[in-house]
Amino acid sequence: MTLFKSTREIETKIDGFLDKVAEGALFFQEGVAAYLAGRQEEFAEKIAAINRFESEADTLSREVETNLYSNSLIPEHRGDVLGLLENTDNIIDRAKISLYQFVVEEPVIPAQFHGGFNQLAEASCRAGETAVKAVRAFFRDIQAVQDHLFKVHHYESEADQLSDALKREIFRTRDLDLAHKTQLRYFAHNVERISDEAEAVANRLAIYTIKRTI
Amino acid sequence: MALIVFLSSGLFLGWSLGANDAANVFGTAVGSRMVKFRTAAMVCSIFIILGAVISGAGAAHTLGSLGAVNALPGAFTVALAAALATFWMTRLNLPVSTSQAIVGAILGWNIYASAVTDTNSLRRIVMTWVACPLLSGVIAILMYWLVRGVIRKSKPHLLELDAWTRYGLLAVGAFGSYSLGANNIANVMGVFLPENPFSDLTVLGMTFTGAQQLFLLGGVAISVGVMTYSRRVMGTVGGGIVKISPVAALVVVLAQSITLFLFASQRLEFFLASHHLPTFPLVPVSSSQAVIGAIVGLGILKGGKGIRYRVLGEISLGWVATPVVAGLVSFLLLFFVNNVFNQQVFRETHFRIDAQVVAEVQRRGIPTAGLDELRGQDITNPVRLVKTLTSSGGYSEDQAKQVVDLARVTRLRVDPALLAMAGDRDWLTPGQWQAIEALAGRSFIRTWAFHRALAEASPDWSLRPAAKVNELWNKDLARRLAYLDRKFAVRDED
Known part of the structure; x- marks a missing residue:
């Protein structure tokens, strides 16, 4: 039963990959919080961890891709699954890029916006985590995918609203110059983009789920 | 030498059978890309040969449907006609029933030889051409619901489901190939049994009978058909009518096996009848029709939009055309062989x-x-x-x-030595054997008189009252009697 052995291996790798992405989203949220609170050491740790997760996730998804092709497994869904893994990988990629921007630009974020940024990071992270749950369900429990997709859309629109409110607040403030305001808007947008990637995963998944149930 | 020429048409029929019927067993598996063609052809060939040699030998006592043709050149011509009809349909990538081609070709011989055709069984066979795909379609739909329910409940990982489906397709395919070889070898090689050129052979302490060697040859011919020419018909079955998912592919093959089992299992009928349950009519059904019925059933379940009706129409036309073409070709060839080559294609009765x-x-x-x-x-x-x-x-x-x-x-002379030589002693009950020995040396000019004498000599040779529970016994007895008739027949030239 060599087929079952290689199947188990790939299953473990897919699960490992999804774990990395979910952890990446969580570390992103914690990284943003540490930056805002000025805990430099903790922020550096989060950056290092997310870096590691991202490269491990890349390795795992490449291995899954090679295994699926070399054993010619799931011929009907191979393209869909690989597309899905690639899109899911975008979530952790985006989290890493966004967090790195904090290192590069070291933006000065006034304390009045800390709450807004934290809330936005949390909503974005939740959207990412829920998207990972939906992907897991796609492999194991196709009936449950729909419930998770609904939540992804909910968190994404919450992140949308939070980011919108935060940007308005930034531009309404009188004591910041325009360049500073633009930079802060850019960071709000960057944090929000993780939820956009989560939504992209959800949109693909909705179609693949229909294809799988037929 | 003449026998080799005659054998060639049997081998050609075997080749056409392999080229066409392997698609019923592995078409959906290959079409849904779950099993590579090479793997499918390999498994299919091995199990066809195993089925032909191991279980086909049991059919040595029945001769197959071509057995009705009572002269070797006639059998050659009928097999050739059936093979040509099947080959032509295979060229058109259409899955057809080889047994239908044989039925058509035998009808052609019946007309040429002025033999009486059993209109009742002919009507029943034609009826199954409608009933079989319909039943198979319904079974496929029920099975699909069942399988979907099980998957929803057990929630296997997508990859695990893939592995199970793959092994399922291979297992069911291997089983289907085994039955294909066991059931059809009698049609391919059965008529050549009385003139079998092979004698028993002992290799490494295992004895292969002459019949098994002949069937091995036929099995190899079928396998060559699978390897060389079955790919395109597999394409038609696997994806030509409607695109099919791997799980659906498994459901189709399962539904086909169940349909064939329901229509063909004497043991099931006996079981149902002995428990006072309604039974299925036992009629020969075509696996090609069962497969197409199952595929269309699933297509309808999906709303019917994906079904390519043009391909379906071509296949149905092929089903009607096969027996007709085989019959015509058979008649014309018989005329040709009889008058041009001066071969006796039927023995006058x-x-x-x-x-x-x-x-x-x-x-x-x-x-x-x-x-x-x-x-x-x-x-x-x-x-x-x-x-x-x-x-x-x-x-x-x-x-x-x-x-x-x-x-x-029919002139018969009872000679127990003929049976002892063929190793049939163990096949008969002690009572049956005693009855034959009691009649040793006697001659009969009518088979029914011989059968009656046997029945009077031993109750083991008498038919039981007509009832469903006794059908199995009666059918088996009829087969044994027909075998004795062939063995003890006194030929005109003898």
Whole structure:
């Protein structure tokens, strides 16, 4: 039963990959919080961890891709699954890029916006985590995918609203110059983009789920 | 040498069978890309050969449907006609039933040889051409619901489901190939058994009978057909009608096996009948039709939008065309072989109405008045005899056919040594064997008289009262009697 052995291996790798992405989203949220609170050491740790997760996730998804092709497994869904893994990988990629921007630009974020940024990071992270749950369900429990997709859309629109409110607040403030305001808007947008990637995963998944149930 | 020429048409029929029928077993698996063609062809070939050699030998006692053809050049021609018809449909990538081609070709021989065709069983066979795909489609839909329910409940990982489906397709395919070899080898090679050139062979302490070697040859011919030519028909079955998912592919093959089992299992019928349950009619059904029925059933379940009706129409046309073409080709070839090559394509059967026949007709409660003017005549055309009896004798067609059956002259001489030589002693019950020994040296000119003498000598040779529970016994007995008739027949040239 060599087929079952290689199947188990790939299953473990897919699960490992999804774990990395979910952890990446969580570390992103914690990284943003540490930056805002000025805990430099903790922020550096989060950056290092997310870096590691991202490269491990890349390795795992490449291995899954090679295994699926070399054993010619799931011929009907191979393209869909690989597309899905690639899109899911975008979530952790985006989290890493966004967090790195904090290192590069070291933006000065006034304390009045800390709450807004934290809330936005949390909503974005939740959207990412829920998207990972939906992907897991796609492999194991196709009936449950729909419930998770609904939540992804909910968190994404919450992140949308939070980011919108935060940007308005930034531009309404009188004591910041325009360049500073633009930079802060850019960071709000960057944090929000993780939820956009989560939504992209959800949109693909909705179609693949229909294809799988037929 | 002549035998090798005659064998060639059997091998050609085997090749066409492999090229066409392998698609029923592995078409959906290959079409849904779950099993590579190479793997499928390999597994299919191995199990066809195993089925032919191991289980096909059991069919050595039945001869297969071509057994009705009573001269070797005739059998050669009929097999050739069936093979040509199947080959032509395979060229068109259409899955057709090889058994249908054979039925058509035998009908052609019946007409050429003026033999009486059993219209009742013909009607039943034609009816199954409609019933079989329909039933298979319904079973496929039910199975699909069942499988979907199980998957939803057990929630396997997408990859695990893939692995299970793959192994399932291979296992069911191997089983299907085994039955394909076991059931069809009699049609491919059965007619050549009486003239078998192979003798028993012992390799590494295992004895292979001559029949097994002949069937091995036939099995190899089928396998070559699978390897060289089955790919395109697999394409039609696997994706030509409607695109099919791997799980659906498995459901199709399962539904096909269940349908064939329901229609063909004597044991199931016996089981149902002995528990006072309704039974399925036992009729020969085509696996091609079962597969297409199952695929269309699933297509309808999905809303019917994905079904390519043009391909479906072509396939249905092929089903009608196959027996017709095979019949025509058979008739023309028989004429050719008979008149150009001066080969005897059928052995003339003689019918005579004498005191023995009249007494038996009377015993069966059929009037004998119409038989007087036919008494003592040597009749060679049974079709005309049936006509004479129905038109001027006032008999119903059924009665006329019974009279013709009783009047057939078949010279038999009971010689137990013939059976002992063929190693058939263990195959018979002690009672049956004693009855044969008791009749040793006696001659008969009618098979029914021989059968009656056997029944009087031992209850093991008597038919049981007509009831579903006894059908299995009666059918088996009829097969044994037919085998004895062939073994003890005294040929004109002997």
